[in-house]
Amino acid sequence: MALKGTIEVDQMHCKGCSLCVEACPQNVIALDMEHLTPKGYHPAMLIAEGCTGCVICAVVCPDAAITVYREKRKKK
Amino acid sequence: MIEMEVVYSRPESFTPTTTHYCPGCTHGTAHRLVAEVLDEMGIREKTIGVAPVGCSVFAYDYFNHDFVEAAHGRAPAMATGIKRVRPNNTVYTYQGDGDLASIGMAEIVHAAIRGENITVIFINNAIYGMTGGQMAPTTLPGMRTTSSPNGRDVEVMGYPVRMSEMLSTIDGTSYSVRRSLHNPANIRKSKKAIRRAFEVQERGMGFAMVELLSSCPTNLKFTPSEALNFIEEQMVPYYPLGDYKVAPEVKALKV
Known part of the structure:
Protein backbone atom coordinates (compact mmCIF):
# COMPACT_ATOMS: atom_id res chain seq x y z
CA MET A 1 0.00 0.00 0.00
CA ALA A 2 1.18 3.45 -0.84
CA LEU A 3 2.36 5.59 2.00
CA LYS A 4 -0.04 8.18 3.36
CA GLY A 5 0.88 11.80 3.29
CA THR A 6 -0.58 15.20 3.81
CA ILE A 7 0.26 18.79 3.00
CA GLU A 8 -0.01 22.05 4.84
CA VAL A 9 -0.34 25.26 2.84
CA ASP A 10 0.99 28.47 4.34
CA GLN A 11 -1.76 31.05 3.89
CA MET A 12 0.69 33.93 3.99
CA HIS A 13 2.73 32.58 1.09
CA CYS A 14 0.21 30.84 -1.17
CA LYS A 15 -0.78 33.01 -4.14
CA GLY A 16 -3.29 30.63 -5.68
CA CYS A 17 -1.30 30.16 -8.90
CA SER A 18 -2.65 26.59 -9.11
CA LEU A 19 0.62 25.10 -10.39
CA CYS A 20 0.42 22.48 -7.62
CA VAL A 21 -3.19 21.70 -8.58
CA GLU A 22 -2.06 20.80 -12.08
CA ALA A 23 1.12 19.02 -11.03
CA CYS A 24 -0.46 16.76 -8.37
CA PRO A 25 -0.28 13.19 -9.72
CA GLN A 26 -3.15 12.10 -7.44
CA ASN A 27 -5.37 15.10 -8.28
CA VAL A 28 -6.13 15.74 -4.64
CA ILE A 29 -5.26 19.46 -4.53
CA ALA A 30 -7.65 22.24 -5.52
CA LEU A 31 -8.06 25.94 -4.85
CA ASP A 32 -10.30 26.75 -1.90
CA MET A 33 -12.89 29.02 -3.51
CA GLU A 34 -14.67 29.60 -0.17
CA HIS A 35 -11.76 31.38 1.50
CA LEU A 36 -9.30 34.16 0.81
CA THR A 37 -5.78 34.45 2.18
CA PRO A 38 -4.73 37.71 3.92
CA LYS A 39 -3.28 38.76 0.55
CA GLY A 40 -6.55 38.10 -1.25
CA TYR A 41 -5.88 34.87 -3.10
CA HIS A 42 -7.77 31.59 -3.04
CA PRO A 43 -5.30 29.22 -1.38
CA ALA A 44 -4.54 25.65 -2.43
CA MET A 45 -5.88 22.90 -0.19
CA LEU A 46 -6.11 19.12 0.04
CA ILE A 47 -9.59 18.09 -1.13
CA ALA A 48 -9.55 14.31 -0.88
CA GLU A 49 -7.82 11.28 0.60
CA GLY A 50 -5.00 9.84 -1.43
CA CYS A 51 -2.03 12.16 -0.86
CA THR A 52 1.12 10.04 -0.94
CA GLY A 53 3.53 12.73 0.21
CA CYS A 54 5.41 12.61 -3.12
CA VAL A 55 6.57 16.27 -2.72
CA ILE A 56 5.78 17.19 -6.36
CA CYS A 57 3.50 20.04 -5.24
CA ALA A 58 6.32 21.45 -3.14
CA VAL A 59 8.77 21.08 -6.05
CA VAL A 60 6.62 23.20 -8.37
CA CYS A 61 5.50 25.74 -5.73
CA PRO A 62 7.14 29.08 -6.59
CA ASP A 63 6.54 30.46 -3.11
CA ALA A 64 7.70 27.53 -0.97
CA ALA A 65 4.29 27.65 0.70
CA ILE A 66 3.79 23.90 1.01
CA THR A 67 5.06 21.71 3.83
CA VAL A 68 4.77 17.99 3.06
CA TYR A 69 4.34 15.28 5.69
CA ARG A 70 4.57 11.55 5.06
CA GLU A 71 3.90 8.46 7.11
CA LYS A 72 7.11 7.21 8.67
CA ARG A 73 8.51 4.14 6.95
CA LYS A 74 8.68 1.13 9.21
CA LYS A 75 12.21 0.09 10.02
CA LYS A 76 13.06 -3.33 8.73
CA MET B 1 -1.61 6.21 15.46
CA ILE B 2 0.40 6.81 12.32
CA GLU B 3 3.62 8.67 12.86
CA MET B 4 4.21 11.44 10.32
CA GLU B 5 7.51 12.99 9.35
CA VAL B 6 8.25 16.19 7.51
CA VAL B 7 9.53 15.39 4.03
CA TYR B 8 9.60 18.93 2.72
CA SER B 9 9.51 22.30 4.40
CA ARG B 10 10.49 25.84 3.53
CA PRO B 11 14.31 26.13 3.21
CA GLU B 12 16.22 27.76 6.06
CA SER B 13 17.98 30.09 3.61
CA PHE B 14 14.66 31.83 2.99
CA THR B 15 13.34 34.62 5.18
CA PRO B 16 9.67 34.40 6.21
CA THR B 17 8.93 37.40 3.98
CA THR B 18 6.41 36.97 1.20
CA THR B 19 7.79 37.65 -2.26
CA HIS B 20 6.45 40.39 -4.51
CA TYR B 21 6.46 38.10 -7.55
CA CYS B 22 3.25 37.56 -9.49
CA PRO B 23 1.37 34.31 -8.81
CA GLY B 24 3.00 31.47 -10.75
CA CYS B 25 6.22 33.34 -11.56
CA THR B 26 9.10 30.86 -11.65
CA HIS B 27 11.47 33.41 -10.12
CA GLY B 28 10.19 32.01 -6.82
CA THR B 29 11.06 28.48 -7.93
CA ALA B 30 14.57 29.54 -8.87
CA HIS B 31 14.99 31.34 -5.52
CA ARG B 32 13.82 28.24 -3.72
CA LEU B 33 16.28 26.00 -5.58
CA THR B 47 27.40 33.14 1.24
CA ILE B 48 27.14 36.60 -0.28
CA GLY B 49 24.60 37.11 -3.04
CA VAL B 50 24.53 39.96 -5.52
CA ALA B 51 21.07 41.12 -6.57
CA PRO B 52 20.46 42.60 -10.03
CA VAL B 53 18.04 45.22 -11.27
CA GLY B 54 14.84 43.73 -12.66
CA CYS B 55 12.04 41.72 -11.13
CA SER B 56 14.49 40.04 -8.76
CA VAL B 57 15.75 43.39 -7.47
CA PHE B 58 14.37 42.61 -4.01
CA ALA B 59 16.09 39.21 -3.83
CA TYR B 60 18.07 40.56 -0.87
CA ASP B 61 14.88 40.62 1.19
CA TYR B 62 14.08 36.99 0.50
CA PHE B 63 17.35 35.22 1.23
CA ASN B 64 18.50 34.71 4.77
CA HIS B 65 22.17 35.45 4.10
CA ASP B 66 24.29 38.44 3.16
CA PHE B 67 23.21 40.20 0.03
CA VAL B 68 24.26 43.31 -1.85
CA GLU B 69 22.49 45.22 -4.58
CA ALA B 70 24.41 46.02 -7.75
CA ALA B 71 23.86 48.74 -10.33
CA HIS B 72 21.93 47.57 -13.38
CA GLY B 73 23.88 44.80 -15.09
CA ARG B 74 26.96 45.23 -12.92
CA ALA B 75 26.40 42.25 -10.63
CA PRO B 76 29.32 40.18 -12.06
CA ALA B 77 31.66 43.15 -11.62
CA MET B 78 30.55 43.59 -8.03
CA ALA B 79 30.77 39.86 -7.37
CA THR B 80 34.32 39.89 -8.80
CA GLY B 81 35.34 42.54 -6.27
CA ILE B 82 33.72 40.74 -3.35
CA LYS B 83 35.22 37.38 -4.28
CA ARG B 84 38.72 38.82 -4.71
CA VAL B 85 38.60 40.58 -1.37
CA ARG B 86 36.92 37.71 0.47
CA PRO B 87 38.03 34.54 -1.34
CA ASN B 88 36.71 32.28 1.42
CA ASN B 89 33.13 33.42 0.96
CA THR B 90 30.78 31.92 -1.59
CA VAL B 91 29.66 34.64 -3.99
CA TYR B 92 26.89 34.36 -6.52
CA THR B 93 24.88 36.68 -8.71
CA TYR B 94 21.23 36.22 -9.54
CA GLN B 95 20.37 37.99 -12.77
CA GLY B 96 17.57 38.23 -15.27
CA ASP B 97 17.89 38.50 -19.03
CA GLY B 98 17.45 42.26 -19.19
CA ASP B 99 20.20 42.66 -16.63
CA LEU B 100 22.68 40.03 -17.78
CA ALA B 101 22.15 39.82 -21.55
CA SER B 102 21.43 43.47 -22.31
CA ILE B 103 22.93 46.23 -20.19
CA GLY B 104 25.27 43.86 -18.36
CA MET B 105 26.63 42.00 -21.39
CA ALA B 106 30.14 43.44 -21.02
CA GLU B 107 30.36 42.58 -17.33
CA ILE B 108 29.26 38.98 -17.70
CA VAL B 109 31.46 38.30 -20.73
CA HIS B 110 34.53 39.79 -19.09
CA ALA B 111 33.88 38.05 -15.79
CA ALA B 112 33.86 34.80 -17.79
CA ILE B 113 36.96 35.78 -19.76
CA ARG B 114 38.82 36.45 -16.51
CA GLY B 115 37.59 33.11 -15.23
CA GLU B 116 36.32 34.71 -12.03
CA ASN B 117 35.52 32.15 -9.38
CA ILE B 118 31.86 33.10 -9.03
CA THR B 119 28.52 31.42 -9.68
CA VAL B 120 25.93 33.09 -11.90
CA ILE B 121 22.25 32.16 -11.89
CA PHE B 122 20.74 33.52 -15.08
CA ILE B 123 16.95 33.70 -15.44
CA ASN B 124 15.82 33.79 -19.06
CA ASN B 125 12.12 34.57 -19.44
CA ALA B 126 12.35 36.21 -22.89
CA ILE B 127 10.86 39.50 -21.69
CA TYR B 128 11.44 42.51 -19.45
CA GLY B 129 9.10 41.74 -16.57
CA MET B 130 9.63 44.59 -14.12
CA THR B 131 9.13 47.47 -16.55
CA GLY B 132 6.00 46.09 -18.17
CA GLY B 133 6.82 43.49 -20.78
CA GLN B 134 9.15 45.17 -23.27
CA MET B 135 11.29 43.26 -25.75
CA ALA B 136 14.38 41.74 -24.20
CA PRO B 137 17.54 40.53 -26.01
CA THR B 138 16.19 37.01 -25.48
CA THR B 139 12.71 37.68 -26.91
CA LEU B 140 11.90 35.05 -29.53
CA PRO B 141 11.53 36.04 -33.22
CA GLY B 142 7.92 37.00 -33.92
CA MET B 143 7.05 37.30 -30.24
CA ARG B 144 4.69 40.17 -29.37
CA THR B 145 5.75 42.43 -26.54
CA THR B 146 4.75 45.97 -25.59
CA SER B 147 7.71 47.38 -27.54
CA SER B 148 7.34 44.98 -30.48
CA PRO B 149 3.54 44.98 -30.91
CA ASN B 150 3.73 43.35 -34.35
CA GLY B 151 6.11 40.66 -33.20
CA ARG B 152 9.91 40.79 -33.07
CA ASP B 153 11.07 41.48 -36.61
CA VAL B 154 14.60 40.09 -36.81
CA GLU B 155 15.35 42.25 -39.88
CA VAL B 156 14.97 45.38 -37.78
CA MET B 157 15.47 44.26 -34.19
CA GLY B 158 18.06 41.56 -34.61
CA TYR B 159 18.18 38.04 -33.29
CA PRO B 160 17.86 36.69 -29.76
CA VAL B 161 21.09 35.95 -27.91
CA ARG B 162 21.90 32.47 -26.61
CA MET B 163 24.02 33.17 -23.55
CA SER B 164 24.96 29.63 -22.52
CA GLU B 165 26.33 28.82 -25.97
CA MET B 166 28.10 32.14 -26.16
CA LEU B 167 29.85 31.85 -22.80
CA SER B 168 30.75 28.21 -23.49
CA THR B 169 33.20 29.40 -26.17
CA ILE B 170 35.20 31.32 -23.56
CA ASP B 171 38.24 29.58 -22.04
CA GLY B 172 37.64 31.02 -18.58
CA THR B 173 34.23 29.36 -18.28
CA SER B 174 34.22 26.03 -16.42
CA TYR B 175 30.53 25.31 -16.35
CA SER B 176 27.83 26.65 -18.66
CA VAL B 177 24.51 24.84 -18.88
CA ARG B 178 20.88 25.58 -19.69
CA ARG B 179 17.98 24.12 -17.74
CA SER B 180 14.27 24.87 -17.58
CA LEU B 181 11.69 25.31 -14.83
CA HIS B 182 8.57 24.16 -16.68
CA ASN B 183 7.90 20.81 -14.99
CA PRO B 184 8.93 18.87 -11.87
CA ALA B 185 11.53 16.75 -13.72
CA ASN B 186 13.24 19.81 -15.17
CA ILE B 187 13.06 21.66 -11.84
CA ARG B 188 14.94 18.77 -10.24
CA LYS B 189 17.54 18.84 -13.02
CA SER B 190 17.89 22.59 -12.52
CA LYS B 191 18.58 22.06 -8.86
CA LYS B 192 21.33 19.56 -9.65
CA ALA B 193 22.90 22.05 -12.06
CA ILE B 194 22.78 24.82 -9.44
CA ARG B 195 24.38 22.47 -6.92
CA ARG B 196 27.16 21.68 -9.35
CA ALA B 197 27.69 25.35 -10.13
CA PHE B 198 28.19 26.08 -6.41
CA GLU B 199 30.48 23.06 -6.02
CA VAL B 200 32.60 24.41 -8.88
CA GLN B 201 33.06 27.62 -6.93
CA GLU B 202 33.75 25.86 -3.63
CA ARG B 203 36.60 23.99 -5.31
CA GLY B 204 37.96 27.12 -6.99
CA MET B 205 37.45 25.79 -10.50
CA GLY B 206 36.38 29.07 -12.05
CA PHE B 207 33.36 30.66 -13.66
CA ALA B 208 30.05 28.78 -13.58
CA MET B 209 26.74 29.86 -15.05
CA VAL B 210 23.35 28.15 -14.97
CA GLU B 211 20.75 29.54 -17.36
CA LEU B 212 17.17 28.79 -16.32
CA LEU B 213 14.27 29.15 -18.76
CA SER B 214 11.57 30.85 -16.77
CA SER B 215 8.04 32.09 -17.23
CA CYS B 216 6.41 35.51 -17.00
CA PRO B 217 2.65 34.85 -16.86
CA THR B 218 1.71 38.50 -16.35
CA ASN B 219 3.57 40.02 -19.28
CA LEU B 220 3.09 37.10 -21.65
CA LYS B 221 -0.62 37.38 -20.75
CA PHE B 222 -0.99 33.71 -19.93
CA THR B 223 -2.21 31.79 -16.93
CA PRO B 224 0.68 30.33 -14.88
CA SER B 225 0.28 26.90 -16.47
CA GLU B 226 -0.06 28.27 -20.00
CA ALA B 227 3.15 30.19 -19.40
CA LEU B 228 4.88 26.91 -18.54
CA ASN B 229 3.51 25.43 -21.78
CA PHE B 230 4.96 28.43 -23.59
CA ILE B 231 8.39 27.55 -22.21
CA GLU B 232 8.04 23.95 -23.30
CA GLU B 233 6.61 24.59 -26.76
CA GLN B 234 8.22 27.86 -27.83
CA MET B 235 11.30 28.56 -25.76
CA VAL B 236 12.89 25.12 -25.45
CA PRO B 237 13.08 24.64 -29.27
CA TYR B 238 14.89 27.99 -29.59
CA TYR B 239 16.98 27.61 -26.44
CA PRO B 240 17.82 23.89 -26.34
CA LEU B 241 18.43 22.50 -22.87
CA GLY B 242 21.78 20.91 -22.23
CA ASP B 243 25.36 21.17 -21.05
CA TYR B 244 27.28 23.59 -23.25
CA LYS B 245 30.55 23.52 -21.41
CA VAL B 246 31.54 21.23 -18.61
CA ALA B 247 35.29 21.34 -18.02
CA PRO B 248 36.84 17.84 -17.58
CA GLU B 249 37.65 18.48 -13.91
CA VAL B 250 34.06 19.62 -13.31
CA LYS B 251 32.78 16.50 -15.02
CA ALA B 252 34.86 14.40 -12.64
CA LEU B 253 33.16 16.07 -9.64
CA LYS B 254 31.03 13.75 -7.59
CA VAL B 255 28.03 15.76 -6.40
Whole structure:
Protein backbone atom coordinates (compact mmCIF):
# COMPACT_ATOMS: atom_id res chain seq x y z
CA MET A 1 0.00 0.00 0.00
CA ALA A 2 1.18 3.45 -0.84
CA LEU A 3 2.36 5.59 2.00
CA LYS A 4 -0.04 8.18 3.36
CA GLY A 5 0.88 11.80 3.29
CA THR A 6 -0.58 15.20 3.81
CA ILE A 7 0.26 18.79 3.00
CA GLU A 8 -0.01 22.05 4.84
CA VAL A 9 -0.34 25.26 2.84
CA ASP A 10 0.99 28.47 4.34
CA GLN A 11 -1.76 31.05 3.89
CA MET A 12 0.69 33.93 3.99
CA HIS A 13 2.73 32.58 1.09
CA CYS A 14 0.21 30.84 -1.17
CA LYS A 15 -0.78 33.01 -4.14
CA GLY A 16 -3.29 30.63 -5.68
CA CYS A 17 -1.30 30.16 -8.90
CA SER A 18 -2.65 26.59 -9.11
CA LEU A 19 0.62 25.10 -10.39
CA CYS A 20 0.42 22.48 -7.62
CA VAL A 21 -3.19 21.70 -8.58
CA GLU A 22 -2.06 20.80 -12.08
CA ALA A 23 1.12 19.02 -11.03
CA CYS A 24 -0.46 16.76 -8.37
CA PRO A 25 -0.28 13.19 -9.72
CA GLN A 26 -3.15 12.10 -7.44
CA ASN A 27 -5.37 15.10 -8.28
CA VAL A 28 -6.13 15.74 -4.64
CA ILE A 29 -5.26 19.46 -4.53
CA ALA A 30 -7.65 22.24 -5.52
CA LEU A 31 -8.06 25.94 -4.85
CA ASP A 32 -10.30 26.75 -1.90
CA MET A 33 -12.89 29.02 -3.51
CA GLU A 34 -14.67 29.60 -0.17
CA HIS A 35 -11.76 31.38 1.50
CA LEU A 36 -9.30 34.16 0.81
CA THR A 37 -5.78 34.45 2.18
CA PRO A 38 -4.73 37.71 3.92
CA LYS A 39 -3.28 38.76 0.55
CA GLY A 40 -6.55 38.10 -1.25
CA TYR A 41 -5.88 34.87 -3.10
CA HIS A 42 -7.77 31.59 -3.04
CA PRO A 43 -5.30 29.22 -1.38
CA ALA A 44 -4.54 25.65 -2.43
CA MET A 45 -5.88 22.90 -0.19
CA LEU A 46 -6.11 19.12 0.04
CA ILE A 47 -9.59 18.09 -1.13
CA ALA A 48 -9.55 14.31 -0.88
CA GLU A 49 -7.82 11.28 0.60
CA GLY A 50 -5.00 9.84 -1.43
CA CYS A 51 -2.03 12.16 -0.86
CA THR A 52 1.12 10.04 -0.94
CA GLY A 53 3.53 12.73 0.21
CA CYS A 54 5.41 12.61 -3.12
CA VAL A 55 6.57 16.27 -2.72
CA ILE A 56 5.78 17.19 -6.36
CA CYS A 57 3.50 20.04 -5.24
CA ALA A 58 6.32 21.45 -3.14
CA VAL A 59 8.77 21.08 -6.05
CA VAL A 60 6.62 23.20 -8.37
CA CYS A 61 5.50 25.74 -5.73
CA PRO A 62 7.14 29.08 -6.59
CA ASP A 63 6.54 30.46 -3.11
CA ALA A 64 7.70 27.53 -0.97
CA ALA A 65 4.29 27.65 0.70
CA ILE A 66 3.79 23.90 1.01
CA THR A 67 5.06 21.71 3.83
CA VAL A 68 4.77 17.99 3.06
CA TYR A 69 4.34 15.28 5.69
CA ARG A 70 4.57 11.55 5.06
CA GLU A 71 3.90 8.46 7.11
CA LYS A 72 7.11 7.21 8.67
CA ARG A 73 8.51 4.14 6.95
CA LYS A 74 8.68 1.13 9.21
CA LYS A 75 12.21 0.09 10.02
CA LYS A 76 13.06 -3.33 8.73
CA MET B 1 -1.61 6.21 15.46
CA ILE B 2 0.40 6.81 12.32
CA GLU B 3 3.62 8.67 12.86
CA MET B 4 4.21 11.44 10.32
CA GLU B 5 7.51 12.99 9.35
CA VAL B 6 8.25 16.19 7.51
CA VAL B 7 9.53 15.39 4.03
CA TYR B 8 9.60 18.93 2.72
CA SER B 9 9.51 22.30 4.40
CA ARG B 10 10.49 25.84 3.53
CA PRO B 11 14.31 26.13 3.21
CA GLU B 12 16.22 27.76 6.06
CA SER B 13 17.98 30.09 3.61
CA PHE B 14 14.66 31.83 2.99
CA THR B 15 13.34 34.62 5.18
CA PRO B 16 9.67 34.40 6.21
CA THR B 17 8.93 37.40 3.98
CA THR B 18 6.41 36.97 1.20
CA THR B 19 7.79 37.65 -2.26
CA HIS B 20 6.45 40.39 -4.51
CA TYR B 21 6.46 38.10 -7.55
CA CYS B 22 3.25 37.56 -9.49
CA PRO B 23 1.37 34.31 -8.81
CA GLY B 24 3.00 31.47 -10.75
CA CYS B 25 6.22 33.34 -11.56
CA THR B 26 9.10 30.86 -11.65
CA HIS B 27 11.47 33.41 -10.12
CA GLY B 28 10.19 32.01 -6.82
CA THR B 29 11.06 28.48 -7.93
CA ALA B 30 14.57 29.54 -8.87
CA HIS B 31 14.99 31.34 -5.52
CA ARG B 32 13.82 28.24 -3.72
CA LEU B 33 16.28 26.00 -5.58
CA VAL B 34 19.18 28.27 -4.69
CA ALA B 35 18.03 28.33 -1.05
CA GLU B 36 17.73 24.54 -0.96
CA VAL B 37 21.21 24.10 -2.43
CA LEU B 38 22.74 26.52 0.11
CA ASP B 39 20.99 24.59 2.90
CA GLU B 40 22.20 21.24 1.61
CA MET B 41 25.77 22.39 1.27
CA GLY B 42 25.65 24.13 4.65
CA ILE B 43 27.24 27.30 3.29
CA ARG B 44 24.47 29.78 4.06
CA GLU B 45 26.50 31.57 6.74
CA LYS B 46 29.36 32.39 4.39
CA THR B 47 27.40 33.14 1.24
CA ILE B 48 27.14 36.60 -0.28
CA GLY B 49 24.60 37.11 -3.04
CA VAL B 50 24.53 39.96 -5.52
CA ALA B 51 21.07 41.12 -6.57
CA PRO B 52 20.46 42.60 -10.03
CA VAL B 53 18.04 45.22 -11.27
CA GLY B 54 14.84 43.73 -12.66
CA CYS B 55 12.04 41.72 -11.13
CA SER B 56 14.49 40.04 -8.76
CA VAL B 57 15.75 43.39 -7.47
CA PHE B 58 14.37 42.61 -4.01
CA ALA B 59 16.09 39.21 -3.83
CA TYR B 60 18.07 40.56 -0.87
CA ASP B 61 14.88 40.62 1.19
CA TYR B 62 14.08 36.99 0.50
CA PHE B 63 17.35 35.22 1.23
CA ASN B 64 18.50 34.71 4.77
CA HIS B 65 22.17 35.45 4.10
CA ASP B 66 24.29 38.44 3.16
CA PHE B 67 23.21 40.20 0.03
CA VAL B 68 24.26 43.31 -1.85
CA GLU B 69 22.49 45.22 -4.58
CA ALA B 70 24.41 46.02 -7.75
CA ALA B 71 23.86 48.74 -10.33
CA HIS B 72 21.93 47.57 -13.38
CA GLY B 73 23.88 44.80 -15.09
CA ARG B 74 26.96 45.23 -12.92
CA ALA B 75 26.40 42.25 -10.63
CA PRO B 76 29.32 40.18 -12.06
CA ALA B 77 31.66 43.15 -11.62
CA MET B 78 30.55 43.59 -8.03
CA ALA B 79 30.77 39.86 -7.37
CA THR B 80 34.32 39.89 -8.80
CA GLY B 81 35.34 42.54 -6.27
CA ILE B 82 33.72 40.74 -3.35
CA LYS B 83 35.22 37.38 -4.28
CA ARG B 84 38.72 38.82 -4.71
CA VAL B 85 38.60 40.58 -1.37
CA ARG B 86 36.92 37.71 0.47
CA PRO B 87 38.03 34.54 -1.34
CA ASN B 88 36.71 32.28 1.42
CA ASN B 89 33.13 33.42 0.96
CA THR B 90 30.78 31.92 -1.59
CA VAL B 91 29.66 34.64 -3.99
CA TYR B 92 26.89 34.36 -6.52
CA THR B 93 24.88 36.68 -8.71
CA TYR B 94 21.23 36.22 -9.54
CA GLN B 95 20.37 37.99 -12.77
CA GLY B 96 17.57 38.23 -15.27
CA ASP B 97 17.89 38.50 -19.03
CA GLY B 98 17.45 42.26 -19.19
CA ASP B 99 20.20 42.66 -16.63
CA LEU B 100 22.68 40.03 -17.78
CA ALA B 101 22.15 39.82 -21.55
CA SER B 102 21.43 43.47 -22.31
CA ILE B 103 22.93 46.23 -20.19
CA GLY B 104 25.27 43.86 -18.36
CA MET B 105 26.63 42.00 -21.39
CA ALA B 106 30.14 43.44 -21.02
CA GLU B 107 30.36 42.58 -17.33
CA ILE B 108 29.26 38.98 -17.70
CA VAL B 109 31.46 38.30 -20.73
CA HIS B 110 34.53 39.79 -19.09
CA ALA B 111 33.88 38.05 -15.79
CA ALA B 112 33.86 34.80 -17.79
CA ILE B 113 36.96 35.78 -19.76
CA ARG B 114 38.82 36.45 -16.51
CA GLY B 115 37.59 33.11 -15.23
CA GLU B 116 36.32 34.71 -12.03
CA ASN B 117 35.52 32.15 -9.38
CA ILE B 118 31.86 33.10 -9.03
CA THR B 119 28.52 31.42 -9.68
CA VAL B 120 25.93 33.09 -11.90
CA ILE B 121 22.25 32.16 -11.89
CA PHE B 122 20.74 33.52 -15.08
CA ILE B 123 16.95 33.70 -15.44
CA ASN B 124 15.82 33.79 -19.06
CA ASN B 125 12.12 34.57 -19.44
CA ALA B 126 12.35 36.21 -22.89
CA ILE B 127 10.86 39.50 -21.69
CA TYR B 128 11.44 42.51 -19.45
CA GLY B 129 9.10 41.74 -16.57
CA MET B 130 9.63 44.59 -14.12
CA THR B 131 9.13 47.47 -16.55
CA GLY B 132 6.00 46.09 -18.17
CA GLY B 133 6.82 43.49 -20.78
CA GLN B 134 9.15 45.17 -23.27
CA MET B 135 11.29 43.26 -25.75
CA ALA B 136 14.38 41.74 -24.20
CA PRO B 137 17.54 40.53 -26.01
CA THR B 138 16.19 37.01 -25.48
CA THR B 139 12.71 37.68 -26.91
CA LEU B 140 11.90 35.05 -29.53
CA PRO B 141 11.53 36.04 -33.22
CA GLY B 142 7.92 37.00 -33.92
CA MET B 143 7.05 37.30 -30.24
CA ARG B 144 4.69 40.17 -29.37
CA THR B 145 5.75 42.43 -26.54
CA THR B 146 4.75 45.97 -25.59
CA SER B 147 7.71 47.38 -27.54
CA SER B 148 7.34 44.98 -30.48
CA PRO B 149 3.54 44.98 -30.91
CA ASN B 150 3.73 43.35 -34.35
CA GLY B 151 6.11 40.66 -33.20
CA ARG B 152 9.91 40.79 -33.07
CA ASP B 153 11.07 41.48 -36.61
CA VAL B 154 14.60 40.09 -36.81
CA GLU B 155 15.35 42.25 -39.88
CA VAL B 156 14.97 45.38 -37.78
CA MET B 157 15.47 44.26 -34.19
CA GLY B 158 18.06 41.56 -34.61
CA TYR B 159 18.18 38.04 -33.29
CA PRO B 160 17.86 36.69 -29.76
CA VAL B 161 21.09 35.95 -27.91
CA ARG B 162 21.90 32.47 -26.61
CA MET B 163 24.02 33.17 -23.55
CA SER B 164 24.96 29.63 -22.52
CA GLU B 165 26.33 28.82 -25.97
CA MET B 166 28.10 32.14 -26.16
CA LEU B 167 29.85 31.85 -22.80
CA SER B 168 30.75 28.21 -23.49
CA THR B 169 33.20 29.40 -26.17
CA ILE B 170 35.20 31.32 -23.56
CA ASP B 171 38.24 29.58 -22.04
CA GLY B 172 37.64 31.02 -18.58
CA THR B 173 34.23 29.36 -18.28
CA SER B 174 34.22 26.03 -16.42
CA TYR B 175 30.53 25.31 -16.35
CA SER B 176 27.83 26.65 -18.66
CA VAL B 177 24.51 24.84 -18.88
CA ARG B 178 20.88 25.58 -19.69
CA ARG B 179 17.98 24.12 -17.74
CA SER B 180 14.27 24.87 -17.58
CA LEU B 181 11.69 25.31 -14.83
CA HIS B 182 8.57 24.16 -16.68
CA ASN B 183 7.90 20.81 -14.99
CA PRO B 184 8.93 18.87 -11.87
CA ALA B 185 11.53 16.75 -13.72
CA ASN B 186 13.24 19.81 -15.17
CA ILE B 187 13.06 21.66 -11.84
CA ARG B 188 14.94 18.77 -10.24
CA LYS B 189 17.54 18.84 -13.02
CA SER B 190 17.89 22.59 -12.52
CA LYS B 191 18.58 22.06 -8.86
CA LYS B 192 21.33 19.56 -9.65
CA ALA B 193 22.90 22.05 -12.06
CA ILE B 194 22.78 24.82 -9.44
CA ARG B 195 24.38 22.47 -6.92
CA ARG B 196 27.16 21.68 -9.35
CA ALA B 197 27.69 25.35 -10.13
CA PHE B 198 28.19 26.08 -6.41
CA GLU B 199 30.48 23.06 -6.02
CA VAL B 200 32.60 24.41 -8.88
CA GLN B 201 33.06 27.62 -6.93
CA GLU B 202 33.75 25.86 -3.63
CA ARG B 203 36.60 23.99 -5.31
CA GLY B 204 37.96 27.12 -6.99
CA MET B 205 37.45 25.79 -10.50
CA GLY B 206 36.38 29.07 -12.05
CA PHE B 207 33.36 30.66 -13.66
CA ALA B 208 30.05 28.78 -13.58
CA MET B 209 26.74 29.86 -15.05
CA VAL B 210 23.35 28.15 -14.97
CA GLU B 211 20.75 29.54 -17.36
CA LEU B 212 17.17 28.79 -16.32
CA LEU B 213 14.27 29.15 -18.76
CA SER B 214 11.57 30.85 -16.77
CA SER B 215 8.04 32.09 -17.23
CA CYS B 216 6.41 35.51 -17.00
CA PRO B 217 2.65 34.85 -16.86
CA THR B 218 1.71 38.50 -16.35
CA ASN B 219 3.57 40.02 -19.28
CA LEU B 220 3.09 37.10 -21.65
CA LYS B 221 -0.62 37.38 -20.75
CA PHE B 222 -0.99 33.71 -19.93
CA THR B 223 -2.21 31.79 -16.93
CA PRO B 224 0.68 30.33 -14.88
CA SER B 225 0.28 26.90 -16.47
CA GLU B 226 -0.06 28.27 -20.00
CA ALA B 227 3.15 30.19 -19.40
CA LEU B 228 4.88 26.91 -18.54
CA ASN B 229 3.51 25.43 -21.78
CA PHE B 230 4.96 28.43 -23.59
CA ILE B 231 8.39 27.55 -22.21
CA GLU B 232 8.04 23.95 -23.30
CA GLU B 233 6.61 24.59 -26.76
CA GLN B 234 8.22 27.86 -27.83
CA MET B 235 11.30 28.56 -25.76
CA VAL B 236 12.89 25.12 -25.45
CA PRO B 237 13.08 24.64 -29.27
CA TYR B 238 14.89 27.99 -29.59
CA TYR B 239 16.98 27.61 -26.44
CA PRO B 240 17.82 23.89 -26.34
CA LEU B 241 18.43 22.50 -22.87
CA GLY B 242 21.78 20.91 -22.23
CA ASP B 243 25.36 21.17 -21.05
CA TYR B 244 27.28 23.59 -23.25
CA LYS B 245 30.55 23.52 -21.41
CA VAL B 246 31.54 21.23 -18.61
CA ALA B 247 35.29 21.34 -18.02
CA PRO B 248 36.84 17.84 -17.58
CA GLU B 249 37.65 18.48 -13.91
CA VAL B 250 34.06 19.62 -13.31
CA LYS B 251 32.78 16.50 -15.02
CA ALA B 252 34.86 14.40 -12.64
CA LEU B 253 33.16 16.07 -9.64
CA LYS B 254 31.03 13.75 -7.59
CA VAL B 255 28.03 15.76 -6.40
